[in-house]
Amino acid sequence: MTVSDTERSASDDLERATEVFTSVRPRLFGIAYRMLGSVGEAEDLVQEVWLRWQKYDRDTVENPAAFLATSITRLAINAARSARARRETYIGPWLPEPVDTTADPHLGAERGEALEFAVLLLLERLSPTERAAYVLREAFEYPYRQIAEIIQLNEPAVRQLVSRARKHVRTGRRTPVTRDEQRRLLSTFVTAARAGDLTALEELLAADVISYSDGGGRVRASRFPVVGAPRVAKFVKAFAPHFWAEVDVAWTEVNGQPAVLLTRDGEPYTLLAISTSEEGIHEVLWVMNPDKLTAAAAAVAAD
Template identity: 40%
Template sequence: MTGADDDVDESATRAFVENRRRILAIAYGILGTLTDAEEVAQDAWIRWSNVPVDDVRDPRAYLTRMASRLARNRLRDNLARRETYVGPWLPEPVATGPDAARYVERADEVSMALLVVLETLTPTQRAVFVLREVFGYSYREIADYLGGSEPSVRQMANRARADVRARRSRFETDRRRHAEITRRFLRACSSGNVDELIEAMSAEATLLADGGGRVGAARQPVVGPEKVARLLVALATGPGHGIRMRMVEANGQPALVGWADSGIAVSVHLVLADDRVEQVLMIRNPAKLGGLGSAEPAGAPGWSRRR
C-alpha cells in the first residue's frame, strides 16, 4: 500500500487491511483479471487514506461501495481498450484449492466458464450479478454501493441472472467428473491421439487462445473438434523448450498449467457441456498468468515435452 500519506492513522490502516481481500475479490469478479483488481485495491487505498475515517460508521460497507464503483468504471475503460486487443481476450485465472495461496476470497465460485459468460453483461449488470450472486449482498445494499433504486437493481439482477443461466445451463459438471475428463484430455494430447481428443469434444468445440500479441497464439477462434484436436496435438508433441504440463485447480475447477524453466508458460481450461469439451480456453499472455503462483506442484498428474 504505497502512495498513502504517512499520517494515515492506525485504525484506518487496520480497517483497510482487514477488507483488502474482499476488495480484491469484488474487483476480480467484476473485471476478470487479478492485475486490474490489484490496481483497484491500490486506488481504493489512496482514496481511503484521504477519507476522514472518524466520519465513516461502517468501513466495510464504505470500502465495498468504493471497490464496486472503481471496478465498474475501470471495466468500462477496459472494454474500450479491448477493441485494439490482439486476438481473443480471456479472463485471468487464479489458483484455488487447499494447497494454493488464496489470492482472492471466493475465487472458487467464479469459474473460468462463468467469467467468460459474464463478459456478455454490461459493466453495471456484471457488478450487480457479482455482488448479489457471489457475495450475497441485498438489493438495498447493492443499490447503495452502485447508485440507483432498489427496484431497478432487483430488475437488473433478475435479467442478468436469467441471461447467465441461459448461457451456462449446460456447463454444470461434477468436479470429480471434470477432473477425470481433464486428465484423459491431457493424456490424449501428450500421446498425440487425435481420435481420442475428437471423441472427447462436442461438435461445436472451439479453442480460444489469448496471447495478447506478446507470445504466439491463434488470433482467431479455432472451430471444430478436428481442427482443435490437431492444433493441440501439434502443440503438445511438436518441438519446444520443455513444457511440463500439470493438472491443478484454478477458479474452483481442474485446469492444465504448463511450466517452462522460466516459469508458467500457459494455462488451459476446459469448458464442458454434457460431459464433452465445448471450449478450450488457452491463456499464454504472460501478464495473465501471475495469479496461478509460481511453484510447480510435485506429484500432480502431467507430462513433459522436450525438444
C-alpha cells in the same frame, strides 16, 4: 494535547483504519477481480481504495465495510468500461487472468459465484453495471437496497439488472460435471493432445466445443477461436509436435477448478483449463500471454 499525544492518536487511528481495511481486503479484491478478470488490475484498484481510505475523514463513515465496498465497486465499474474499450483492440481472444484459489477458494465471497472461467466469460458480455449488480448479489449476497446505493440506481432497477444477468448466465452456462470428472477429462485431454491422437480428442470434445488461445500478441497463438469438435481436434493435433516438445506439466487449481501449468526450461509457458458438461469438453482455454501466468506459476511454485 501535546505533540506526542497528537502523534499517538494519529498512529492509533491509522492502526484502526488498517485493521478495518485488512479485514475486508479479500472481499474488495474478490469484487474487483470478478468485475475485471485481471489480478493486476484488481490489485491496483484495491491499492487505490486503500490510499483513499487513509486520506478520508473516517469519522464521518458509519459503516466502513460498506463504504469500502462502494468505493471498490464504483472504481471497478469505471475500470470495466475502460477495459472493454481496450479489449476491442486486444490481439486475439481475451481470457481472464487465472487466479490462485488454493489459499482462498472463493476470494472473499460468501459464495463462489462468478469465479469459473466459463461464468467470467459470460459476464464479459454484460454491461459493467449489470456485472456489478450480479457479482454483489450472487457472490456476496448484498441486499438489493444496498446494491442500489452502491451503483446509484433505484431498487427495482437493480432487481431487473440482476434478473437479466442471471438469465444470461443460466442460458449460456452448462451444468458442469463433478470436480473429479473434470480433472479426469483434463488429464485425458492432455494425454491425447500430447500424442496428437485425433480419435481420442474427438471423443472428449462436445460437438460445439470452442478453443480459445490468449497470446495477447506477446506469443504466437491462434488469433481466432476454433469451433467444432473436428476442427478443434485437428487444430490440437497440428501443433502437437512443436507445442508439447520438452514441456513439463504441473497440476494446479485456478478459479476454483483443476488446471495444468505447462513450463518449458523452467519458465511458465501456458495455463490450460477446460469447461465441461455431460456432453464433454465444451471450452478449451489456452492462457499463453506471459503477463497472465504469474499468479498460476507462483501457486505451483508454492506447492
